Amino acid sequence: MRDYRAYPIGNDGHVLPPTVITAEDDRAAIAQTKAILNEKPIEVWDRSRLVARLEKSSQSCEADS
Numbered sequence: 001m002r003d004y005r006a007y008p009i010g011n012d013g014h015v016l017p018p019t020v021i022t023a024e025d026d027r028a029a030i031a032q033t034k035a036i037l038n039e040k041p042i043e044v045w046d047r048s049r050l051v052a053r054l055e056k057s058s059q060s061c062e063a064d065s
Contacts, residue, residue, distance in 0.1 A: 004029040004051065008040045016040075026051050 002025075005018040019036060021044070023029035030052050033044050037054055044051040 002029075002046060004033075005045045006033045006036065007043045007045065008038075009043065010040065015043075018045075030054070 001022050004021040004023055006021050006029075007018045008016040010016050021029050021032045023032055026044075026046070029044055029046070033042055033052075033054055036042075037056060039056055041053060041055045043053045
């Protein structure tokens with residue numbers, strides 16, 4: 001299991017404090033993040049690697065691996 005960080009992006013574009021997501025892999029982390037997605041975009045990070053940027057209006061905008 002890995003600890004991912006889900007960072008909401010505020011209306012002003014600044015990063016807000018993260019939620020720690022413990023998941024087996026990237027797909028599981030994205031699925032868990034979708035469950036907490038609200039009106040703000042959220043970026044999912046695995047240490048210094050951007051895993052995905054999720055927005056309410058779209059399924060996901062996953063980062064290139």
